[in-house]
Amino acid sequence: MRIWRDLAAIPAAERGAAIAIGNMDGVHLGHRALIDRARAIAAERGCPAAALTFEPHPRLLFQPDAAPFLLYGPEEKLALLAATGLDATYVQSFDRALSLLPAAEFVAEILVRKFGVSHVVVGEDFHFGHKRGGDVALLRELGGHHGFGVTTLAPVPAPDGGVCSSSRIRSLLAEGRPAEAASLLDRYWTLQGVVERGDQIGRTIGYPTANFRLGKVLHPARGIYAVEAQIDGHGPWHAGAANFGIRPTVADRGDLMEVHLLDFTGDLYGRRLSVRLVDYVRPEKKFDGLDALQAQIALDCRVVREMLAAARPRGSAAGAS
Incomplete structure (x- = not known):
């Protein structure tokens, strides 16, 4: 798996990917479902399969004094992503400037200009842009405008009747489970x-x-x-x-x-x-x-x-x- 941190230097061969988007903390079964769908779409289209993740985790920007919460450090997360069979992972720096970017500009500047994305795979509760102002409905609308497809997935159910999420895993570990x-x-x-x-x-x-x-x-x-x-x-x-x-x-x-x-x-x-x-x-x-x-x-x-x-x-x- 190729790892791109300098997103301005992505070569033409890496553009046009089917991209699963998320923080991916834990690379749990929910994340794996997004990645598997992105890989399947990439295989159909003959394009790269990639993940877009963010470092540092947005919570570290907004709550710098929060108690430790990450399931894995950045390098461990990348190793787990590599094991999924992805062609590439894009590591987008998450800073104050990015947090202020409106949803439509996030799509235009990041997904379209930087990546030339062909398809995006996200969870159905995905939000993006300043103050999480964008949702999957807006993403579909913007995808139609810019010419990329959007697939949304429901949460993966957990054995206890809940859903698979990083926050749920953190809670289980904090409870000694x-x-x-x-x-x-x-x-x-x-x-x-x-x-x-x-x-x-x-x-x-x-x-x-x-x-x-x-x-x-x-x-x-x-x-x-x-x-x-x-x-x-x-x-x-x-x-x-x-x-x-x-x-x-x-x-x-x-x-x-x-x-x-x-x-x-x-x-x-x-x-x-x-x-x-x-x-x-x-x-x-x-x-x-x-x-x-x-x-x-x-x-x-x-x-x-x-x-x-x-x-x-x-x-x-x-x-x-």
């Missing part, structure tokens, strides 16, 4: 970080952990998780038990992901760890001391093994093999 989130992503939600050196308390009680911070991505519910972890983006996925939270029994160092790999020995400091959340074991809890904590971790690890043995296989994380 990663298995349900995985059903909407069609993969286990995966976090990545570089392992940092900690105070090594886990090592003293027989449960060494690889620790990293989540940065600007969503913080899931605090607690214990059954996880699988991969080292440096390749190789096997190792079974593990992870705690996300503030470690109330020991020193509070702020929210931290601590991962104990069940059947692994070796030094992980400075290495990049990909951790997919398979299931939720229990909330974080403060214990009377390290002996009580050690006993509970032993119980948690037994539960984790059972959960992982029973878990439904799902796809790998972005960028992992």
Whole structure:
């Protein structure tokens, strides 16, 4: 998949694409439906199939102090988009100037002048332009004027009766329901970080952990998780038990992901760890001391093994093999 960030430099061969438009945070089943339709239309027309996404996410412009909410960082999102079979992704910079562009000018300046778009695929609740002033009815009208087609898709239903959306997935993860989130992503939600050196308390009680911070991505519910972890983006996925939270029994160092790999020995400091959340074991809890904590971790690890043995296989994380 070719990635275009300098949208003024798109060559003639990349113009005239069938384009799925959206923020694409999560590249979940709803996004995949848009992309699949764009690819099908592109195959019929003999043109490229592309996605148009926006960086940074518009919420970061309008609510710069908002709590972390992104499901994936920009590079992870692009890796997931590449796995869908798209020919190209256009990364449109979202800034104040773009946010002030009226809907009709967004179509004329971005979709037509920059991309020479032949067809657009969007969700039926799609809005665009200044203050979200444009809707799918206006998009169809403008498409007729400029000579491109428009296809709208209904939301993909979720197993619980709702719809598949990034906001729904965020809510499920915030509620400690990663298995349900995985059903909407069609993969286990995966976090990545570089392992940092900690105070090594886990090592003293027989449960060494690889620790990293989540940065600007969503913080899931605090607690214990059954996880699988991969080292440096390749190789096997190792079974593990992870705690996300503030470690109330020991020193509070702020929210931290601590991962104990069940059947692994070796030094992980400075290495990049990909951790997919398979299931939720229990909330974080403060214990009377390290002996009580050690006993509970032993119980948690037994539960984790059972959960992982029973878990439904799902796809790998972005960028992992």
